[in-house]
Structures are given as structure tokens and as C-alpha cells.
Amino acid sequence: MTIQELLTFPLFSEELGIDLQSGKDHELFKWLLATLLFGGPVSRDIARKTYRTFQKYRLLDPLSITRAGWSYLVHPVMREGGYVRHDGVTASHIMETCGTLQQYYQGSLNTLHSMAESPRDLENRLTALRGMEPASANIFLRELRPIWDKANPEPLAVVNEMAKKFKLNLAQMDRKSPAFAKVESALIRLKQTRSKNPRRA
Structure with a gap:
């Protein structure tokens, strides 16, 4: 090869129709949401289907998700995506992440990046989000290396x-x-x- x-x-972002090259916050959040799903304890097929279900219900920004509420994420969204277990935990992670973004970064991932002082600080801010493990942060950041100055995971x-x-x-x-x-x-x-x-x- x-x-x-x-x-x-x-x-992976292109496969989902996410335009990271635009650098726009709504596209960055879509990728964050996808990362949280793909980094979770489900198969890639279920993660992909669940992301499409979020699309179907137009839940692709922190405010819309917060307004929808935890119960709505669990059912119908997560259930339609194919979750049988872990739906409540994953929904909680997504809800808390959206809340953190709104409370500290005005709902903007570009603001989170701007506030980070270094690549390591950027990774730390991301892993501080609920459900964003180091491996998930790596998934999120590796496709953002050409777009964000401080995105440079190993x-x-x-x-x-x-x-x-x-x-x-x-x-x-x-x-x-x-x-x-x-x-x-x-x-x-x-x-x-x-x-x-x-x-x-």
C-alpha cells in the first residue's frame, strides 16, 4: 500500500458528511458528537446509525441538545440508533459536554481552541469534557491538525x-x-x- x-x-469526518475544512463551529460540534459516539462502548455501525439519528432530529448543536433533554436523547434518539445498553450513560455524557461548552466556551469549540495555551492544554480541555477519554480526544484532534494550530496529537x-x-x-x-x-x-x-x-x- x-x-x-x-x-x-x-x-472519517468526510464519511459522515462533516466539513471540518470550513472551520465553522457547527461542523466542529458535529465531529465532537460523532467522536463521543464512536469512542463509546458500541459498534461502529451503531455509532454511525446513532449519529444519523441525531441528524434526523436536528440535534447537532449544544443548545438544541440541551433543550431536547436527557430523556429525549435516550428515547427516541439513542434507541433508534440501536442502543440497547449504555444509552443513559452516553446521553448523560453528551448532555454534560454540551453544558460545559455553553458554560465555559459560549458553546464554541473554536473558543475552546483559542483559550488553550498549548497543544497539551488543548488536549486537557477536551478530556475534561464528560465522556471524552484520551483516545477519543486523539480521534477528534487528528483530523483537525491542518485546521487548528494547537491540534497536534501523537x-x-x-x-x-x-x-x-x-x-x-x-x-x-x-x-x-x-x-x-x-x-x-x-x-x-x-x-x-x-x-x-x-x-x-
Whole structure:
């Protein structure tokens, strides 16, 4: 697998129709919501379906979600998304995250980024959000490297593992470039595919 071949893979945000390149707050929040869902204790299919359900009910900004309330997130939203367990916990995380964004950052992820003093501080502010574990923060930030000055998480071990497998020297690439984000995302996809199909590993 070459760099050029990896560049043909879509970013995870692109797969969901999220336009991170715009840098607009409503697109950034969509990606945060998706990150919280994909970082949760459910399959990728359920996470994707649940994100689409949030779209269906037009719950794609902190204020709309807060107004809808916890019970509405659990049912119908999470249930329609395919949640059987963990729906209440995930709904609580999303509600609390929306509340924190509104209380401290005027509901704006761009404001959160502006207030961060460094890449590490940015990661700390994100992991302070309820339900945003370090791995989830990495998911969120890696596609924002070309957009946010302070977004520069270390590539996950799986990325370096897959790069070594394909004899790719990631150190030669600009980590803040859109191309690096594409390659990183593609390597993670390939690892996930191989994990589901062990005969191909």
C-alpha cells in the first residue's frame, strides 16, 4: 500500500458528511458528537446509525441538545440508533459536554481552541469534557491538525504499526498537512479491516 493509494481513502469526518475544512463551529460540534459516539462502548455501525439519528432530529448543536433533554436523547434518539445498553450513560455524557461548552466556551469549540495555551492544554480541555477519554480526544484532534494550530496529537501506536508494515516513513511527512491526516485515517481503517478479517493479516 503506497502513500498515493492511502490518500484515496476518505477521512472519517468526510464519511459522515462533516466539513471540518470550513472551520465553522457547527461542523466542529458535529465531529465532537460523532467522536463521543464512536469512542463509546458500541459498534461502529451503531455509532454511525446513532449519529444519523441525531441528524434526523436536528440535534447537532449544544443548545438544541440541551433543550431536547436527557430523556429525549435516550428515547427516541439513542434507541433508534440501536442502543440497547449504555444509552443513559452516553446521553448523560453528551448532555454534560454540551453544558460545559455553553458554560465555559459560549458553546464554541473554536473558543475552546483559542483559550488553550498549548497543544497539551488543548488536549486537557477536551478530556475534561464528560465522556471524552484520551483516545477519543486523539480521534477528534487528528483530523483537525491542518485546521487548528494547537491540534497536534501523537499518532496512535496502531498508525506506526501499520506504517511499518507497509514500509512507510511517516517522519518524512508534514504532520500538520491534510495528506498526513488522510494517511493516518487510512492506516487505522486498514487495521480495523484486518482485525475483522484475521486471514488477511
